[in-house]
Amino acid sequence: MEAVLMANKKNADIKFYHLVQPYFFAHHHFHKRKIDVLRQNGFDAKILSVVPKSLYIKNYNRYSMLEKNGYVELIVVPVSAIASIYLFVFLFREFLKSNKLSIHVLRSNPWPIVFFKVFPFFNSKLHYFQEFEGDSYSEFIYSREYCEFPRPPEKASRLLNKVKSNFILKLDKVQALVADGLILMSDEHVKLWGLRLKRTIRAAVLPTLADPKLVWFDEEARTEIRSRYNLGDNLVLTYTGNVICHWQRREEMCRLIKKLSADVPNIRFMAIVRSDDLVLMEESIRRHGILDLTILLSVDHDQVYKYLSAADLALFLRHDHTMNTVVTSGKLGEYLSAGLPVLTTGSNAAVLNRFISSANAGCFIDDSLEVNALVLDYLHAINKDKGNLNKRHNICNATHAKFRDSENPFNSYAQFVKAISIG
Template sequence: MDDGLTTSTVLPVLDVLESSKEVNKIILITIEREHVKLRTTLTEQSKVQHVPLYSTTGYFSKIKDFTIKQNKLVKILNRYQVNLIIGHSSQAGAMVHKLGKESQVPYIVSLFEPHAAYMLESKVWKHYGLKYKFQKHWENLQKKNAFGLMPVAEGYKQELVSEGIAAERIFVVPCSVEPELFKYDLQRRIEIRRQLSWESATIGIYVGKFGGLYYDNEAFYIYIRCFELIPGFRLLILAPHPQQEIHQQLQKHTLDMAHVHIASVQHHQVAAYLSAADFAFATYKPGSSKKYLSPVKIGEYWANGLPVLLTEGVGDDSDIIQNEGGGATFNLEKEGSLENAIAKIKSILGDPVHRQEIPKLAAKYRSPDKIKEAYSYFFKKLNNKQA
């Protein structure tokens, strides 16, 4: 429950369900490592009861989660007389599908994405591997049996419809951002830049991981080009990796570590660092399935007024940037594409009102109101079905 992705994607949903008159009780079930100390803030909400299920580490932990935990889920379902199950992501949807099938309780999958395709295209999984085959299998079952699916991109809704899934079972909900939590803070900008002695620098920031779905070595090549093309460029990296790993990458690419600041901070601290920056990186590995993403970080960047240097073809955001602004897209396979994108970022930074204009994109495309609309839609459908 303490990771940034949970904070940014689960808590907004809980807020919506908490405020809904249709909901009397919310049982929040999470799989936790035994050594993790859980926050207790969720239990203070009158409708929310957090029931953590503890997992063990090791090769077979996923299998144990799927088998042993399933029995516990059935008991929880019966104890609280649950009449709607929500699986947050297609990975959680695997357990939710089995639970829904056995209990005949309808289920919805939010944050529904083609995770198997993401991992295959990013070369994390192999097409003949068990992880890929199982995940693909469970995604197909969810497509066929879920009462409702909430993909995060319009492009994926279109793909699902083309596969024969009824449009009325689908409601697009991009990963939302709360504008007030990530709004630009001039005072924090001044403080952090002063602490770093980067008062007059042009600062680029990256929040996230390296490897997996994201560029690794390529990301550092992009940083090199920024140092070469942007006068006074400095780099902020907020990443969960051990700092030594990132230091090794900086050394490998002969980047001056005096011009790079690395930190690992809590999610609520990210906004201050965004305020200190001038633009942001969203360096995803390319692939045909990546157009179905809705990166949380892009919504947070936009809410703070930061233009985004984004890999071409990522989510609906790539088209939004090309059509409405808010950054620049690049394709490392196209000669000159990165350099043109960096030039576009520099042009945006020269616009004195860009910091006020870009948050409008977050308000337009990443509003939590979409979550409310989606659940109102599915609650109405469910009530009509049960009437």
């Protein structure tokens, strides 16, 4: 007991900041889980974000609520162009107070931290953790050379894209080499970075899995929502999330819904998107002639599980590409946590595919989205048996049992941070 108290005292001597992008609301619940587990392990931990003044004013109520809750510290800057300078000054002041810092960077400018790591005096007071939430090199190529068929290339073919993608990779390598530890999404992600750096890397695997305390199958909500939208005996397919990114395959998703509805006439499509994406999604829905089949919604994130409970089958239709196969999608995790079977291309980390197969929690479709007899047979089976809610509970329970342990990756993350921060 005394050893634990001493270890926690050492942790409390270190200020821990999780540096995230300015507009972090969509993933705040995931960031908060990291802070919670670090605090449980004795760290003085907060989320840190450098926010342009215009964005702060626009979202003042949301930012101020998080600040009052004590989870977030904000550095408000006049314009984003000088965010690095303000961050540099903030860190320098912390060092002048003789504070030891551990900083976990995610989707934010790391270069002020990298700068301090170069100098022995500051390096002795600073531990730097770099999280790669996905793979920016392959994401860049996928987005810049996007094509539906057969799929975007793994390597850039255009000269300018080759130059830019190689530059992105070099910058990521610098971050990976300077960091004291990496936070990655899957075993595949660890293997990828080991090959790139040609060495064994020090990394923690922290998949983006749903929190069982926040996402589950809610039978009462299913009944209420299906009644509200007159869904009756309809087979409800759903998608939730942003639709602005290429890898969500918005157009092909709508085309697939249209195709499936020809064979399964009672299909309805529940599209749950960000409020910013409502117009964009409606345009695609109209373009593919499925407006009459569609319920287009935007709901608060903490209510999404209720709408997933009301659906019968979720869509996860990503390409077979490195940017997808090294990640554990939070979206896919939420579907399964809500007891919702999935029609999926399986383009994600293998641990989720193995679970879907073992738990009988979905059907795999080729990333060309070709509708074959296997897919249609699965849809007809789901349609026939959608009233059997025991299956929904079974998928929900199996997901929670497998990943309740959803807390285990977070605890492992905290132990990883502790081992590096206090030695």
